[in-house]
Amino acid sequence: MKVQKIFIPFVHEGTILSSKPKVKPQPNLTREELAANLEAAYASKAMRGAPRDYFDLLKPRVMSLVVFTGLTGMVIANGQMNWFLGAVAVFCIAIGAGAAAALNMAIEGETDALMRRTRLRPVAAGRVTKNDAFAFGGVLAFLSVALMWLAFPDGLAAGLLALTIVYYVVLYTLILKRRTPQNIVIGGAAGAFPPVIGWAAATGHAPLEAWILFAIIFLWTPPHSWALALYTTEDYANAGIPMMPVARGAKSTRLQILLYSLVMAPVACLPIAFKMGGLVYAAVSILGGAFFIYLAMRVYLSRAGDHPEGGEESLYDVKKEALSARNLFAFSILYLTALFATLLVEHALTGLMS
Amino acid sequence: MTENAPEIPGPEISGKEAYVAAQKMRNLYIGLALAAFVVLVFFVSMARMSQGIHKDAVSRAETKAAMSASKSQ
Numbered sequence: 001m002k003v004q005k006i007f008i009p010f011v012h013e014g015t016i017l018s019s020k021p022k023v024k025p026q027p028n029l030t031r032e033e034l035a036a037n038l039e040a041a042y043a044s045k046a047m048r049g050a051p052r053d054y055f056d057l058l059k060p061r062v063m064s065l066v067v068f069t070g071l072t073g074m075v076i077a078n079g080q081m082n083w084f085l086g087a088v089a090v091f092c093i094a095i096g097a098g099a100a101a102a103l104n105m106a107i108e109g110e111t112d113a114l115m116r117r118t119r120l121r122p123v124a125a126g127r128v129t130k131n132d133a134f135a136f137g138g139v140l141a142f143l144s145v146a147l148m149w150l151a152f153p154d155g156l157a158a159g160l161l162a163l164t165i166v167y168y169v170v171l172y173t174l175i176l177k178r179r180t181p182q183n184i185v186i187g188g189a190a191g192a193f194p195p196v197i198g199w200a201a202a203t204g205h206a207p208l209e210a211w212i213l214f215a216i217i218f219l220w221t222p223p224h225s226w227a228l229a230l231y232t233t234e235d236y237a238n239a240g241i242p243m244m245p246v247a248r249g250a251k252s253t254r255l256q257i258l259l260y261s262l263v264m265a266p267v268a269c270l271p272i273a274f275k276m277g278g279l280v281y282a283a284v285s286i287l288g289g290a291f292f293i294y295l296a297m298r299v300y301l302s303r304a305g306d307h308p309e310g311g312e313e314s315l316y317d318v319k320k321e322a323l324s325a326r327n328l329f330a331f332s333i334l335y336l337t338a339l340f341a342t343l344l345v346e347h348a349l350t351g352l353m354s
Numbered sequence: 355m356t357e358n359a360p361e362i363p364g365p366e367i368s369g370k371e372a373y374v375a376a377q378k379m380r381n382l383y384i385g386l387a388l389a390a391f392v393v394l395v396f397f398v399s400m401a402r403m404s405q406g407i408h409k410d411a412v413s414r415a416e417t418k419a420a421m422s423a424s425k426s427q
Contacts, residue, residue, distance in 0.1 A: 039369055050376065051383050084401050088394070143391060151398050 049132060053122040057105055057133055058098030058140075065336075066097040066194045072340040073195030073213055076276055076347045079202030088151045089201035093194055096144035096161045100168040100190070102137030106130050107173050115235040141165050148201070157201040164193040178240065181247035188221030189214075195340075212270050219264035220336055223257045223296060227329040230254070230305035231322035250305030257328070261296035265289030268339060277343055278350075284342045288335045295328040 029037070070093040074086055105112065105123045112124035122128040128136075145165070149158035172187030180186075192214045199210035229236060229243040230253060236243040244253040269285045271277035277285065304325040 049380065051379060054380075054383075082401050082405060084397065085405075088398055088401075147391075147394065147398065150395065151402070153402075 049122070049128040053127045054136060056122050057102040057128065057136060059101035059105075060098075062101060062191075063094055063097045065333075066191065067094045068337070069213070069217065069340055070094075070194035070198040072344045073198030073210060074202045075198075076343050077199040077202035077210070078347075079199075079204075081202050085151050086202070089148065089157060089198065092144045092148040092151070092157075092161060093197055095140050096148075096165055097194070099137045099140035099144060100165045102133055102140065103165075103169045104137075104173045106133035106137060107169070108177075109133070111239045111241070114239040115232075117232055117235055137169075152201050152204070154204045156204060156206065157197050160193055160197045160200055160206070164190050164197065167193075178242065181242050181244045183242070184225040184244075185222050188225065189218055191221060192217035209271075209274050209276055212267070212274060212276070215270075216264070216268050216339065217336070219260060219267055220332065223260045223264065223292075224329065224332040224336075226253050226257050227299065227325045227332065230257075230299070230325035231319070233305055245305045250303075253305060254300045254302070258293075258296045258300040261293050265293055271343065278346050280346055281339075281342045284338050288338055292328075292331065292335055295324070295331055298324045299328050 067090055071090050074081075074089060105121055108118075109121075109123035109130050112118035112121050118124055123130055123133050141162075145158050145162045148161050149155060152158065168187065168190035172183065172190055176183040176187050195213035195217070196206050196210045199213075200206045226244050229245050230250060233243070233245040233250070237246045244256065266289070268289050269282070272282045272285065302321060302324040304322040306321065
């Protein structure tokens with residue numbers, strides 16, 4: 001149907017009353033050009049994101065440690081809770097941690113692509129688009145907090161979970177990571193919340209004992225992360241992240257690793273005083289802490305990080321002088337796992353025997 | 355409708371099948387996850403309701419016990 005022209009004075013082209021619509025000039029694409037554009041879009045690997053890539057967005061290895069510490073907090077809280085709701089709480093902690101990780105990857109996609117350690121991540125490698133990762137992480141964050149609130153209506157566990165996600169994504173990833181070498185000290189608190197969340201889910205409270213578990217992980221995070229940073233300094237420098245070895249140098253980092261270790265080891269023994277851990281925990285925490293300090297001392301006396309040029313063969317192509325840092329990093333994971341596993345097993349056995 | 359609209363090429367574009375297959379797989383997983391979430395919410399609601407029923411029964415029993423104790427005094 002042909003539209004009749006209506007003459008209206010002083011009306012500009014493109015307004016609703018104009019008879020001449022204002023259109024953006026469209027390039028006249030040939031059939032072949034259009035086909036090429038579509039082919040490029042269909043061939044784009046970001047359109048091929050597989051379920052496995054979305055699972056990798058959740059950082060499963062970090063998620064497993066978070067779940068483990070959260071479960072430990074829940075079990076040793078000795079709260080009377082429905083086992084099904086307990087499983088839901090652990091599930092929510094897992095999904096919440098995964099959501100935070102996905103949002104972190106979405107924000108840090110370009111930075112991750114510059115680092116050897118992280119360049120194969122889904123967003124960095126282009127297998128998942130940034131927007132998809134944002135949507136994925138955002139939806140999971142919302143659903144995990146909502147489900148936690150549904151299962152535990154007092155709101156403490158859900159609130160702490162929401163706080164953890166916001167803390168990690170906003171405070172650590174967006175604000176601290178690129179601004180200060182203390183990024184991992186302050187931001188590491190996000191990884192320390194799960195046992196408190198588990199405890200809050202079990203009892204509805206977050207007493208001092210829960211915060212002791214928080215303190216153990218909080219103080220463990222800097223020596224753990226800086227030990228890794230000592231032999232991956234070049235990676236962080238290339239990405240422009242002011243990790244401690246990049247910002248303050250290797251010598252200062254080695255000293256701070258030792259100082260944090262000296263503070264962390266006694267704090268890890270506090271559960272004994274608060275009757276959270278028994279004889280086995282005492283042995284594990286004292287001996288493990290002593291060995292941790294020994295390894296930290298070896299790092300301090302070494303020259304780890306002085307020549308940060310890494311090899312291209314693999315992420316673990318560590319120069320000989322940085323071997324002490326690698327050993328400390330590896331032991332730190334074993335140490336934290338052993339501490340929480342001992343607490344868990346002791347409480348489980350005590351519960352079975354009582 | 356504008357005149358001379360470009361024709362959209364047909365399915366002979368390479369890569370489209372793989373794209374559509376990936377999209378279908380993602381949609382399937384999203385659908386399954388949503389269904390699982392709905393089921394989970396249902397069971398959480400059932401668990402919360404049973405907790406509420408149990409708490410009501412306990413508080414009724416305690417009230418009854420308190421009343422009979424005060425009557426006997």
